[in-house]
Amino acid sequence: MSHPSILVVDDDSSIRRIVAEILLMEEYEVVTAPNGAEALLAVEHERPALVLLDMRMPVLDGWGFVQGLKERDIDVPILVMTAAQDTARWAAEVGAAGHLAKPFEMSELLSAVERLCQAG
Amino acid sequence: MSAFQLLQLVSQLLFVLVAVAVTLQTIRRPLKASLDTALLFAVVALLVAVGWIHQLDGVKAGRWENAVTGSLLMAIPYMLVRLVDDFTTMRRAIPGAAAVGLAASIVSLFVFPPPYSGILALLLVFYFAGFTTYVAVAFVRASRGASGVTRRRMNAVAGGSLFLGLAILLAGIALATPGAAKTEGIIISLLTLLSGLFFFLGFAPPVWLRRAWQEPEVRGFLARAASLPRMPDLREIVHELERGAAGSLGVANAAIGLWDAEAGLLRYNAGHLLRESRADQMIGGHAFIAQEPVFSDNTERDDPAHADLYRKTGARAIMAAPITSDGKRLGILAVYAAHAPIFADDDLLLLSLLANQAAVILESRILIDEAARVKALEETTRLKDDFLSAAAHDLKTPLTTIVAQAQLLERRARRNPGEPANLEGIESLVTESQRLKRLVLELLDVARVEQGKLVSYREPLDLIELAREVCERHSTPLHRQVLDAPGRIVGNYDGARIVQLIDNLLENAVKYSPEGGEIRVRIRQDGASASLTVADPGIGIPTADLAHLFDRFHRGSNVDDRQFAGMGLGLFICRGIVEQHGGSIWATSAGIGQGSTFHVVLPAAEPISVTPRPHPISLAVEQAG
Numbered sequence: 001m002s003h004p005s006i007l008v009v010d011d012d013s014s015i016r017r018i019v020a021e022i023l024l025m026e027e028y029e030v031v032t033a034p035n036g037a038e039a040l041l042a043v044e045h046e047r048p049a050l051v052l053l054d055m056r057m058p059v060l061d062g063w064g065f066v067q068g069l070k071e072r073d074i075d076v077p078i079l080v081m082t083a084a085q086d087t088a089r090w091a092a093e094v095g096a097a098g099h100l101a102k103p104f105e106m107s108e109l110l111s112a113v114e115r116l117c118q119a120g
Numbered sequence: 121m122s123a124f125q126l127l128q129l130v131s132q133l134l135f136v137l138v139a140v141a142v143t144l145q146t147i148r149r150p151l152k153a154s155l156d157t158a159l160l161f162a163v164v165a166l167l168v169a170v171g172w173i174h175q176l177d178g179v180k181a182g183r184w185e186n187a188v189t190g191s192l193l194m195a196i197p198y199m200l201v202r203l204v205d206d207f208t209t210m211r212r213a214i215p216g217a218a219a220v221g222l223a224a225s226i227v228s229l230f231v232f233p234p235p236y237s238g239i240l241a242l243l244l245v246f247y248f249a250g251f252t253t254y255v256a257v258a259f260v261r262a263s264r265g266a267s268g269v270t271r272r273r274m275n276a277v278a279g280g281s282l283f284l285g286l287a288i289l290l291a292g293i294a295l296a297t298p299g300a301a302k303t304e305g306i307i308i309s310l311l312t313l314l315s316g317l318f319f320f321l322g323f324a325p326p327v328w329l330r331r332a333w334q335e336p337e338v339r340g341f342l343a344r345a346a347s348l349p350r351m352p353d354l355r356e357i358v359h360e361l362e363r364g365a366a367g368s369l370g371v372a373n374a375a376i377g378l379w380d381a382e383a384g385l386l387r388y389n390a391g392h393l394l395r396e397s398r399a400d401q402m403i404g405g406h407a408f409i410a411q412e413p414v415f416s417d418n419t420e421r422d423d424p425a426h427a428d429l430y431r432k433t434g435a436r437a438i439m440a441a442p443i444t445s446d447g448k449r450l451g452i453l454a455v456y457a458a459h460a461p462i463f464a465d466d467d468l469l470l471l472s473l474l475a476n477q478a479a480v481i482l483e484s485r486i487l488i489d490e491a492a493r494v495k496a497l498e499e500t501t502r503l504k505d506d507f508l509s510a511a512a513h514d515l516k517t518p519l520t521t522i523v524a525q526a527q528l529l530e531r532r533a534r535r536n537p538g539e540p541a542n543l544e545g546i547e548s549l550v551t552e553s554q555r556l557k558r559l560v561l562e563l564l565d566v567a568r569v570e571q572g573k574l575v576s577y578r579e580p581l582d583l584i585e586l587a588r589e590v591c592e593r594h595s596t597p598l599h600r601q602v603l604d605a606p607g608r609i610v611g612n613y614d615g616a617r618i619v620q621l622i623d624n625l626l627e628n629a630v631k632y633s634p635e636g637g638e639i640r641v642r643i644r645q646d647g648a649s650a651s652l653t654v655a656d657p658g659i660g661i662p663t664a665d666l667a668h669l670f671d672r673f674h675r676g677s678n679v680d681d682r683q684f685a686g687m688g689l690g691l692f693i694c695r696g697i698v699e700q701h702g703g704s705i706w707a708t709s710a711g712i713g714q715g716s717t718f719h720v721v722l723p724a725a726e727p728i729s730v731t732p733r734p735h736p737i738s739l740a741v742e743q744a745g
């Protein structure tokens with residue numbers, strides 16, 4: 001697992017892009033999805049080591065995505081990443097491994113990702 | 121003693137007792153109506169007493185004595201007519217005619233000795249029966265126009281007149297056919313007994329009977345009372361309370377004056393002659409100031425300053441009671457009638473009871489309103505919280521990119537100092553910081569809208585010129601802007617804000633319209649106002665949203681949050697700009713998918729007319745004179 005694959009799910013394209021760029025620089029493999037539905041397809045194909053998950057998204061939101069994972073019996077650590085005040089509560093609700101409140105520092109993102117990838 | 125004699129005795133005793141009771145009542149409360157009632161029964165009691173005296177001494181009545189008792193008998197119809205006058209309205213000629221009839225009867229009884237000639241007897245019976253019938257009809261009519269206890273009283277009086285008339289008729293027949301005098305005598309006694317009883321119940325009902333007669337209306341009112349506070353309109357509640365009070369007291373009119381502490385006025389519902397009165401004015405005001413029920417049986421005498429008003433409203437007698445709940449003065453309840461005898465002293469107690477009931481109802485209504493206000497406040501707070509968290513979310517998203525992007529650029533530059541600048545990353549920084557700037561400015565504008573400080577410096581500007589500038593900036597091959605505006609329309613505008621307004625409307629039109637859709641901007645002047653409309657062929661607005669479109673943080677229910685970015689502040693700010701210019705803004709749409717049109721009306725300077733106006737001529741005439 002020298003190059004863990006990470007799935008970035010966010011409806012905001014600039015956030016997807018910048019998070020991906022940061023992770024790529026640290027030599028992670030990155031897949032992105034703009035909503036929960038596309039994220040489920042990506043999980044089935046890529047089997048990522050970690051999912052960075054925004055909660056409020058069109059088509060299928062974060063809660064729907066986690067439900068979809070359970071239905072497919074897929075177990076993958078999740079890092080909830082939102083701009084909402086309820087980030088911690090939502091993370092607990094979906095049984096996430098960690099959470100990150102936007103706006104986050106690049107270092108916070110990287111250390112959280114590193115920790116969760118090692119744990120996984 | 122035979123049954124007939126017993127019946128006669130009972131009926132005579134009753135008349136005497138009633139006469140005593142009514143006289144006592146009159147002494148206690150010397151109203152004209154009580155006096156008339158007392159006189160009526162006194163006459164009858166006198167007749168009875170004369171009869172007893174004759175039974176005791178066995179002397180046959182002499183001629184003069186017969187004339188006196190006959191005159192007393194003849195006074196009964198006249199007395200009844202006076203009572204009609206007390207309780208209801210009638211033609212002024214009637215009491216006069218009755219008085220003339222009575223006088224003629226008395227004179228003829230004293231002048232002509234019995235046995236009376238056929239013509240005289242006929243005239244006497246005609247006078248007696250005629251006026252008694254008139255009285256019966258008048259009271260039936262009065263009962264038709266009345267309700268509740270008054271109706272029942274009038275019915276009783278009408279019944280009394282009817283029985284009396286029948287008794288006289290039978291007596292007349294008995295005189296003409298001296299055969300079966302005994303049976304007729306019994307029937308006549310029975311009829312007089314009944315008439316006496318009915319008159320008594322009608323004219324001077326005892327307290328327990330009044331209460332029983334009022335009970336159905338009071339009961340009905342109390343039954344409705346529980347549901348009253350939840351009626352949507354306070355005026356309806358007041359109206360229902362008035363109806364209940366009028367019905368319970370058997371009068372046609374009741375009025376509730378609600379206390380407006382700020383203005384120091386008692387305010388009345390529409391439909392009353394009076395819209396408001398000062399607390400120290402009118403009889404209702406006395407009740408309010410004194411905080412106790414007040415009864416005036418002659419309003420013109422008790423409050424001469426408002427005699428005209430009382431006459432116009434037909435309020436010769438008024439009862440008023442304060443509506444007060446736990447020491448909190450809410451207003452007054454007044455009932456009024458054109459005839460004082462409609463009321464009894466005891467009614468004041470009932471009115472107080474009804475006023476207390478009204479106080480409870482109005483107080484709970486106030487509490488319900490208070491609860492609604494608190495709920496609305498909570499809703500506002502919730503909206504504010506929603507707004508804050510949404511605003512925070514929308515601010516944090518571009519900030520996330522900016523922070524992360526800047527840190528990434530920095531790390532890269534440190535790691536590989538020779539690497540060429542990452543243009544894409546810098547572009548993203550610029551875009552996101554502009555997005556952030558826009559949001560911050562919008563939020564600041566929202567704060568200014570709320571403070572009413574959105575529009576600051578105003579100067580005479582051409583609205584069309586401002587609009588043209590914005591349209592040219594927005595026009596793209598994909599969304600053509602068509603400006604339809606003639607000449608110049610000058611007004612006192614904050615130029616930057618008007619540009620922001622049109623900018624915002626055009627941006628929305630572009631955002632919610634399909635590519636290739638034409639956006640039409642039309643500006644016209646109409647006297648001292650300018651109208652500007654922006655019509656787009658876009659996704660339209662559901663009817664339910666039209667009313668809330670300009671509320672803070674409202675977004676159309678058919679707008680996909682993610683497809684169309686925005687915080688829903690644009691139109692709120694637009695409304696602020698327009699309203700702070702003294703104009704108005706609204707939207708119309710034929711429905712979803714049918715496009716929308718935004719209408720703005722702003723004040724404008726009247727166009728300078730080239731044709732001379734007529735008034736300089738009249739000025740010239742004035743100068744000549």
